[in-house]
Amino acid sequence: MTDFLRGFRDQLAGLLAALGGELAEFGPTLVRAVPALAAYVLLILAIMVLWRAIARGLAPRRDLRSLKTVTFGDESAVRSSRAASVISVVVIFLVWGAFTGSALVPAFLHVPGPFTGEAAFTYTATAPDGRTDDAEVRIVVHPFGEDPQVPPVAPGAGFAKDDVFPVPALRNELVRVDLNDELGRDEGAAVTQVDGRAIAPGGEVLLDWGRVGMSPRGTLNVVPEPGWQMEAIWLPPPEDVWDRLVGIASDGYQNFTLLEHLGYSLFRVVVGFALGALVGIPLGYAMGLSDWFRGWFDPIVEFMRPVPPLALIPLVIIWAGIGEVGKIVLLFLAALWIMAIAARAGVSGVSIAKVHAAYSLGASKFQVLRHVIVPNSLPEIFTGARVAMGVCWGTVVAAELVAANQGAGKMIVTASKFQATDIVILGIVLIGIVGFAIDVLMRLAENALVPWKGRT
Amino acid sequence: MSGLTLESISMRFDLPNGSHVQALKDVSLDLRSGEMLSVLGPSGCGKTTLLNIVAGFLAPTEGRMVLNGHDIAGPDAERGMVFQQGALFEWMSVRENVEFGPRMRGAPRADRRATADRLLESTGLKDFKDKAIYELSGGMQQRVALARCLANDPDVILMDEPLGALDALTREKMQGLVLRLWKETGKTIVLITHSVEEALLLGERLLVMAPRPGRIHREYRLPFAGMGVEQDLREVKKHPEFAERREEILSMIWDMEEEIMGHGEDAA
Ligand SMILES: Nc1ncnc2c1ncn2[C@@H]1O[C@H](COP(=O)(O)OP(=O)(O)OP(=O)(O)O)[C@@H](O)[C@H]1O
Ligand SMILES: [Mg+2]
Numbered sequence: 001m002t003d004f005l006r007g008f009r010d011q012l013a014g015l016l017a018a019l020g021g022e023l024a025e026f027g028p029t030l031v032r033a034v035p036a037l038a039a040y041v042l043l044i045l046a047i048m049v050l051w052r053a054i055a056r057g058l059a060p061r062r063d064l065r066s067l068k069t070v071t072f073g074d075e076s077a078v079r080s081s082r083a084a085s086v087i088s089v090v091v092i093f094l095v096w097g098a099f100t101g102s103a104l105v106p107a108f109l110h111v112p113g114p115f116t117g118e119a120a121f122t123y124t125a126t127a128p129d130g131r132t133d134d135a136e137v138r139i140v141v142h143p144f145g146e147d148p149q150v151p152p153v154a155p156g157a158g159f160a161k162d163d164v165f166p167v168p169a170l171r172n173e174l175v176r177v178d179l180n181d182e183l184g185r186d187e188g189a190a191v192t193q194v195d196g197r198a199i200a201p202g203g204e205v206l207l208d209w210g211r212v213g214m215s216p217r218g219t220l221n222v223v224p225e226p227g228w229q230m231e232a233i234w235l236p237p238p239e240d241v242w243d244r245l246v247g248i249a250s251d252g253y254q255n256f257t258l259l260e261h262l263g264y265s266l267f268r269v270v271v272g273f274a275l276g277a278l279v280g281i282p283l284g285y286a287m288g289l290s291d292w293f294r295g296w297f298d299p300i301v302e303f304m305r306p307v308p309p310l311a312l313i314p315l316v317i318i319w320a321g322i323g324e325v326g327k328i329v330l331l332f333l334a335a336l337w338i339m340a341i342a343a344r345a346g347v348s349g350v351s352i353a354k355v356h357a358a359y360s361l362g363a364s365k366f367q368v369l370r371h372v373i374v375p376n377s378l379p380e381i382f383t384g385a386r387v388a389m390g391v392c393w394g395t396v397v398a399a400e401l402v403a404a405n406q407g408a409g410k411m412i413v414t415a416s417k418f419q420a421t422d423i424v425i426l427g428i429v430l431i432g433i434v435g436f437a438i439d440v441l442m443r444l445a446e447n448a449l450v451p452w453k454g455r456t
Numbered sequence: 457m458s459g460l461t462l463e464s465i466s467m468r469f470d471l472p473n474g475s476h477v478q479a480l481k482d483v484s485l486d487l488r489s490g491e492m493l494s495v496l497g498p499s500g501c502g503k504t505t506l507l508n509i510v511a512g513f514l515a516p517t518e519g520r521m522v523l524n525g526h527d528i529a530g531p532d533a534e535r536g537m538v539f540q541q542g543a544l545f546e547w548m549s550v551r552e553n554v555e556f557g558p559r560m561r562g563a564p565r566a567d568r569r570a571t572a573d574r575l576l577e578s579t580g581l582k583d584f585k586d587k588a589i590y591e592l593s594g595g596m597q598q599r600v601a602l603a604r605c606l607a608n609d610p611d612v613i614l615m616d617e618p619l620g621a622l623d624a625l626t627r628e629k630m631q632g633l634v635l636r637l638w639k640e641t642g643k644t645i646v647l648i649t650h651s652v653e654e655a656l657l658l659g660e661r662l663l664v665m666a667p668r669p670g671r672i673h674r675e676y677r678l679p680f681a682g683m684g685v686e687q688d689l690r691e692v693k694k695h696p697e698f699a700e701r702r703e704e705i706l707s708m709i710w711d712m713e714e715e716i717m718g719h720g721e722d723a724a
Binding site for chain 2: 351353354356357358359360361362363364367371372375376378450451452455
């Protein structure tokens with residue numbers, strides 16, 4: 001027993017040490033993000049000041065809000081500023097475009113791109129006997145993926161010969177400048193200077209078009225200035241994503257059309273949610289109306305509620321495979337507990353005065369259930385349904401990431417394997433739009449069906 | 457025989473900790489058909505409990521209740537309730553609320569329409585028939601509650617502080633309405649209130665209850681409800697006897713409250 005405890009204590013100490021290390025590693029990254037965040041906040045404030053000045057000049061307004069002297073902390077005085085929302089979205093696209101060299105964003109807004117074109121440096125080689133010689137290296141920095149013709153250069157005089165190398169932009173390239181030299185590395189000569197500045201293995205020399213480093217074995221490493229722009233493989237420009245949308249919408253991706261990918265995901269959500277509601281709502285009613293059912297299901301529901309549906313994915317795959325059944329079972333379970341708890345809360349939340357009023361108006365038990373308890377629980381059920389739909393949408397995407405033949409999640413996980421970042425981003429945007437649309441639809445339905453919600 | 461009779465009603469609540477509360481002890485009462493009774497008493501003296509027992513929501517631990525010759529057991533449409541607030545059905549329009557009772561009992565649509573229209577007219581809600589409950593003011597909501605109760609044509613109307621949540625002006629107007637409806641319909645009404653003035657104005661009879669255990673402390677027969685049918689309620693209030701009774705009852709309840717506080721200190 002004490003051995004077990006001691007072993008556990010050691011494990012815990014080891015874990016805490018490892019986690020501390022993680023934190024230490026993570027910290028600097030956070031610190032590096034601070035200037036970017038500060039710049040963003042300053043941008044927000046600057047645009048606010050600017051916009052307010054413009055708005056005041058355009059239309060001096062005198063509504064209730066402008067007459068209020070107390071607005072801080074008064075919720076009725078804080079309405080979302082539509083202008084801020086629009087500008088915020090525009091800024092996101094501008095930043096996206098600026099950092100990807102997008103054609104949609106005027107060129108003067110682009111952050112500096114990677115260096116391309118011709119560059120040159122000279123190196124100084126030192127022979128074993130102490131003789132030195134200079135040679136010129138021409139570097140042709142070309143866009144990644146192209147294979148430019150590089151015209152040969154005349155070797156020049158001395159034992160070190162001139163060279164020319166193609167180097168792709170945003171990459172680095174080890175260049176064996178000594179290969180054509182009369183005295184190269186194999187003969188004991190070494191490169192000791194670049195553009196007149198000393199260099200040793202592990203060191204580097206900064207030039208105005210990039211830098212030249214030296215590997216531990218003495219090979220020069222040419223790194224053209226990468227600039228601030230993102231490569232398409234990290235972040236494609238907006239127009240690429242749009243072109244992908246157009247392309248996939250007509251040609252499909254991985255044997256399924258875009259409509260099929262999204263349609264399958266939505267289908268799973270709708271069927272899973274509907275089944276969950278179909279079982280969960282009566283279950284919740286039973287729990288709200290009968291102490292036996294309440295007692296029976298309380299332990300089950302209270303245990304299953306905190307289990308994230310995502311944690312069930314492996315088990316569901318083991319039991320039901322990666323087909324539709326497994327996913328629908330998963331979403332059914334995701335919706336079931338939420339809907340049961342919502343229905344239970346809706347029943348328990350009925351005011352006793354309403355029930356008493358109905359009885360003394362001559363209603364039977366069944367009529368009280370039908371005309372008082374059920375309608376009274378609808379607002380709670382709608383709240384539950386909105387939550388459940390959101391959870392189901394998140395769960396289906398995650399389940400498709402793990403295993404599926406088609407679907408929004410499947411689309412982006414396949415695209416990520418092929419490093420098709422544009423499709424990944426497109427997929428994320430579409431998933432967001434669909435999720436948002438689901439919530440808007442649920443809210444519209446709620447306003448139409450339970451208009452009394454929150455007004456009693 | 458017609459009317460409502462309570463014979464030695466007692467109510468004891470057993471608490472989970474083993475002790476118990478004697479909420480009512482030996483309450484007996486005879487109410488003639490068409491009588492208006494108001495009930496006053498300090499907080500916690502068992503007024504709501506008494507009303508819930510008469511309504512049939514609670515079974516008394518002892519005693520018997522007879523309405524128009526038969527025993528009371530459980531809620532029934534013959535005994536209508538008007539609550540302080542929150543008992544209207546928000547998912548129904550004003551008219552649907554008023555039609556609820558007849559609809560539950562299977563009255564033909566045309567009949568219940570006519571009943572609802574008549575009652576909405578006499579409670580001044582004609583123009584709000586199709587409005588939602590949450591669109592009405594508190595006073596209008598209580599008028600809907602009255603109309604809904606009357607639509608069922610109950611023998612007895614039980615009201616638990618029906619005007620308690622209203623502002624003073626609305627309350628005064630509603631008192632006039634209650635009096636008028638009582639006169640027009642001839643219903644037996646039991647009205648619980650915390651306002652001594654309201655109890656005096658509306659009750660033909662007035663019960664003052666005392667707490668620990670809840671019991672009937674005094675009973676008055678009052679002329680003011682009869683006067684209020686013909687006269688303005690403000691005129692009634694200026695009556696010397698009205699002022700005299702008001703002071704008497706106020707100091708009686710005041711003394712009881714004092715005693716409750718004293719008890720509390722003894723216990724501490
Ligand atoms: N369900 C219950 N369980 C236990 N005790 C109860 C219950 N209902 C009422 N009581 C007790 O019975 C007594 C009378 O309560 P009741 O609600 O009838 O008073 P009330 O006269 O209506 O008071 P108020 O004027 O504040 O409405 C109180 O002491 C209360 O605590
Ligand atoms: Mg009460």
